Amino acid sequence: MHGIHDIGGMHGIGPIAPEENEPVFHEEWEGRAFGLFGATYVFAGYTVDEFRHAIEHIEPAHYLESSYYEHWLFAFEALLIKRGIVTREELDARVALLRKEAE
Amino acid sequence: MPVPHNAKPESEPALRVRALEAILAEKGLIDSKALDALVDTYEHKIGPRNGAKVVARAWADPAYKQRLMTDATAAIKELGFSGLQGEDMVVVENTPEVHNLVVCTLCSCYPWPTLGLPPNWYKSAPYRARAVSDPRSVLKEFGTELPDTVEVRIWDTTAELRYLVLPERPSGTENLSEEQLAELVTRDSMIGVTKI
């Protein structure tokens, strides 16, 4: 699909501004998100191509604003919900619970 | 319960990842210790020092370089690096006439066994948009200027081949050991945004 990810050659995107000595994971959750790929790939039966395509469906403004591992998180949720492994309600309920525990 | 002085609230993605990991672990579908192992591997064990060793070996040993240019996957495996996101490697050599630059415009494809995980800038829109259409301005942002007589060759990693740039060996390094040579090799030079 010719979505927002298909960005080669687009103008006006701005400076690269590389970070010096950046850590492999900027936050702990990013490392967990990274690990979830291998852990879910081996049981859920999706291909890397399907995973990439899930990311391609992120709403364009959100794609550009959100961080890289947020893209992965979006794809995991989409793929696992599609396969009936988790539901949106389950995820939302758990997030609400974790948020409450942190207060 | 009072919030500790310096605590910031967990971000939404952090909460969602925690939720997902917890639910999948409770269902017996994932093992959190495997996630620990994956994080540890890419934080501490697999990184650009691997690629630097490949480059140094190629500089020091012409026969190895020949093997690297003919069958990069096999030659890189000789040094013990192989596997995920490096199953099909291609090494592209910088010369006085040709400067190579690697990008993945569509996502973030990168040769993990030799370079580890990619930096944020490589995966972000500005690099992906501009490397392929205006590589010289990208190189300039990294402090690299090339004369017009040099061909910049941009490799867009659209399929499952993974590319590693073999930088030119700097002059005055004839007497360095392979280990010392490896220390000169930067990650950015193996992506192609800088020369050594």
Added chain:
Amino acid sequence: MLLTADIVPVVLATGATARVNKRVAPRFRVGDRVRVRNHNPLTHTRLPGYLRGKRGIVETDYGVFAFPDTHAHGLGDKAQHCYSVRFTAREVWGATASERDTLRVDVFDDYLDLD
């Protein structure tokens, strides 16, 4: 399958190649002049939009791989050759581009026609 910590090293070292062990006839040979098809599906593709309709030269035949366009949608691997195709920057980006620079893009057999 449950991924456990003890098998992580071997899983990483093995990886998951997209190469397919099938004999498939290539439609193109090294040196062929090709034109990228106007392939613009709503579904998954690894043909970047900027390359549609552009003319290039086949530099390398990398062999037979799973085709992402079908593989992403559970429609099989439709195994085919993947080529490194050389394009001039001018061809792809027009007159403002460098005269000398080139693009090398990995292009699947189904994305190309003979020019």
